[in-house]
Amino acid sequence: MEQTIDVFAQLLVSGLLAGLLFALVAVGLTLVYGVMDVVNFAHGEFLMLAMYAAFGLALLGLQPLVALPLVVIAMFFFGIVVYRLFIRRLLAGPPEATVFGTFGLLVLLQGLAQALFTSDFFSIPNRPFAQTLHFGSVSVGAAAIVEGIGALVLTGALFAFVEYTETGRALRAVSEDRIAATLMGIDVGRMNAVAFGIGAACVGAAGTLLMLSYPVYPRVGADFALTAFVVVALGGFGSVQGALVGALLVGVLEVFGGFYLAPEIKMVPVYLAYLVVVLVRPQGLLGRR
Amino acid sequence: MSEPILRVRGLTKQFGSLRALDGVDLDVTAGALTGLIGPNGAGKSTAFGCIAGALKPSGGSILFAGTEIAGMAYHRVAHLGIGRTYQVVQTFADMTVLEATTTGALMRHPRVVDATAVAEEILSFVGLADKRRQLGRALTIADKKRLEVARALAIEPQLLLLDEVMAGLTPRESQAAVVLLRAILARGITILMVEHVMEVLMPIADHVVVIAAGRTIFTGDARAAVRDPAVIEAYLGPRAAALHG
Amino acid sequence: MRRLILTGLAAILAFSTLPSASISAADGPEIKIGSILPLTGSSAQTGAGLKAAQQLAEDLVNGHISYPLPMAGARGLPNLGHAHIKLIFADSQGKPDQAKAAAEQLITQEKVVALIGAYTSSTTATASQVAERYGIPFLNPSSANPKLHLRGFKWFFRTTPHDGIFSENFFAFLADMKKKKNISVKKLAIVYEDGLFGTGSADAEEETAKKFNYEIVAKIPYSANTTEVTAEVQKIKAAKPDVILITSYLPDSLLYMKAFKEQSVDVQAILAQDAGFIDPGFLRTLGKEANFVFTREVFSLDIKQRNKSVPLIDQLFRQRFNNAPLDGNTARDIMGVLVLADAINRAKSTQPDAIRTALQQTDIPGERTLMPWTRIKFDATGQNTFGAGIIEQILDQKYETIWPFAVSVKEPIWPMPAWSKR
């Protein structure tokens, strides 16, 4: 019996930590959606680029926590450039253009990564936070703790930014009513660019932290992105808190499903949860409207 | 007078913390033209959306020809016989005038040939026959509004909801529109018409309902409405006064 | 519209000016061998290495420098007037239907006398079907699916051991260890990625384990693109196996190793099927945490103890392919071309029947291969039954060959120390 409880505790903690990792990837996606009404299907590929950047900096001797601000800033500008050159054009087209356009970007970025870096796996040498921490019967990797803290800080910071700053208020105004925001003198195009930049910056932070525990390769983004889409839909498109809650739910569902049902179908409860939420409460768990 | 074809009682609609409708009552007499007016932000379009089925009301009752339609799916309301136009025109951009009207007619006539024949007739009726090959997005504002009317008529409604069809028209176009409205009434179709400008309704409306701040403040004859103190206050008085009124 | 056309033209120009790999031209009569490889698509990187390896083998046969390998330095095929062999490559895109089309093209248009390929088991399956229909010998140097040779085909020959043989190696190793070190192993956990590779390995392991009366306490498939394996590892831990048999690609192998450590999964040994566990990233990422893992390998430079040409061929290959070392796939494909050239030479003819007969009579001693095999000799199904893998253990962050004992360079450490004591 005691053993069962130990296993349960371990699964719960691991599931929550996995969920925090998903939250890390998902918050940027949900912000972009909230403001622009666009699901960036290339979000995972932005994550991949950030991971390559963090890996490159690690080779130059900058450990991820040091490289973090650099990658975040670089990804912010990358996001703005992508918006100005590409996403802006998509918004002018039919609604499905944003869906297949960002999907094309996904294929393009994956191909470029494969052409430039080959499909080999790279992970940073002399990985920091490699030790294991024990809390009673529960043990976790130090890297997972660092990543979890990073996820909480990032979610909190983003939430505070959106709620309490001037730009954040303008972003919210755009996300609530585009036309009204224009009438209020907000430059919607600029806000879109800022949102896209911040979305990319978030994923910059996520990618850098992820290098603590994961190798980078061209398809790495795709492995995380599908979960991120589900997380965002569960939590409510556009809701930062929702992304956190959705991510924790997905993490726990996946781990418990894997153990108590069968490992090979551990994603089934996650996707079923998505379909059920979409059917019953399309605005998501914490979504408005 | 006969039983009203549409009877709305205590209609409310909440958007988050904003209460857009706070108890709207209105009756629409069959075969007549009823005007729904009110100052900006009074909740006319919201009430309109709730009746048409585009919005789910938060409370209240909407009885159409004896059927409760509050909260019913949008397309089902159309099947019951309520057609509508939009304040900001919503054309099917890539369709020709004929195709867009045919789309409406397909509701009662599943075969495209039959629906096209009906659509041709309606386009002649609204005066768009010679433009039936043009794309919806290439029309003038006045013609786009006519197209919306044609599309709504194509579902052969009992009740036609018109949302500011007169707005933005030149005086001559307005006159033409009035002629069209009379012709529609002559076909036995009831009209509920939202207008911001009261003068437009005066000559044609049999009754008007005035709403302000989400409530019905006046029901009756159009000429009486302009003399009603509550209506005058709502339109001219300070906003604060309207809220208390 | 014009912009679109211009973009398209620019794209076409851009890739028409890129250098395309040249096919080595030879003088005199040529004997065409068709090679089907995944040159684009998801396995393109491996395909490029295999192409370079086969071209190296082609040059070995056509060249004059002799190595202790069949046909190397023969200046073409002596029995056919020193005719040069010429490989004609066709792209499978890693897709079964394209592999089939490639085989048809090579046979009907290029009039090749034999086919070699096609790396992934699914493409080998369809390409060899075509060869069977046209009656052209098909030599498969590197697909491991244990069913490929059991289809009753007349024209199919496979030099490489399949998963069944590889997994028998594990159990032979365990038996040897029982004799040598008196170890006691009863309960096994099988963990595998649910793709073609993992499923094939795991099925073979399960079958062999049953044959040798081991108890399988857990059999856990998982998707290779998972990002989290706590549930799987908890299941393994609860099953209390003596040995874990694991088949993974790199990212998932790292997840498992980290989780084994974090959850203190202490077993006697972890036996892995190459792939992720021999990727350079495995050691680079895990450092000393990777120590004591056993992995099956197809090839190792340690084979130089038996055939001194191994390091030389490795050098030649590095020169051709971005300094990449010779590995299990490339070494097997070099052997494939050499075996085929040897058979055509002995056939003294390019007639399919003659080549097939010569292939059936192939008998190359293990010392004349790059591989740890005892010999190359096909059984009635066309399978070389003398193939084997080797087993390496990571000791002091280096892969050391420890089995078969004949080519071993280090003593194995068994059991692996508990995670808490490392």
Next chain:
Amino acid sequence: MKTIARDRNVLTLIGLLVIGVFAAFGVRDVVVLDLLFTLLIYAVLGQSWNWISGYGGNISFGHAIFFGCGAYAAAIATARFGISPWFAFPLGAAVAAVLALAVGYPTFALRGHYFSIATIAVGALVETFVKTQPYLGRANGFELPIANGFAALQFTEKWPYVLLALALFAIAQAATIGLERSRLGYYLRALRANYGAAASVGIDERRWKLIAFAGSAVLASAAGVLYAQYTLFVDPSSTLALPISIDIALVGVVGGIGTVWGPPVGALVYVFLAKAVALKLGGAGKGYDLVIYGALIVAIAAVRPSGIVGAAIEALRRRRAVREAGG
């Protein structure tokens, strides 16, 4: 004028079919016949995608699962039941339609991306399911038992396959021409243009899109049956996996969404590109093929979201407008 344009579609189709039949009988070159078969299958798959994603405006990233339904139905019918693969057409169609309804029902009442994400998720689920079911061959897949003749839907020559693919292509094109003229076609176009206004004329988005999606799934499944009988090998990575879905979407997007002739044109471009990439860049081991496909989708999305045929139609329409204004 409209009638002529309609007839033009029919005439083009008849013309292509005549050429196709001549090619099937006249051409002996297996490579050309193989290309032709691949082209026709991709054209059908692209058309299937076009029904829901082009006309319906709901982008599907999981279309391979319907293709897979047909391919697996053929494999199950022949390898497990030992019955004629002709039964695989209804079997695959039924499973594909049920899957389509399961994906579409929760998502069609919502905005487009819910559907797109669901297609990726369900695609992943189906792949996992097949990979873990011994009865479905798991990752190993099936080699179809060798047989011969019309009843067994297997031929030693290629021309019968090409003819069958041509027939399927003809059905797909004719159905699409019919779709454009039908109530469903009008409704899908209306929904895509403006779902609110569409509802106001009584169009039930969920109902009509489910019909379109089920039809689309059935079409893709039929292509899957032919593919399986042609390749005689079925496994998850060649019939169900995400890369196949991407190929299908690529064909649909490139040619022109929501047009009758977009998918065949897209298939032509795709098959040509795949061959060109393999010839020019094969062996480099780089992801250049992905770069080119990705760049193509990106360019089309940014410059001409209507695709090649869409752009051509727009250009024609403009020219006609200029001519009419001038005359």
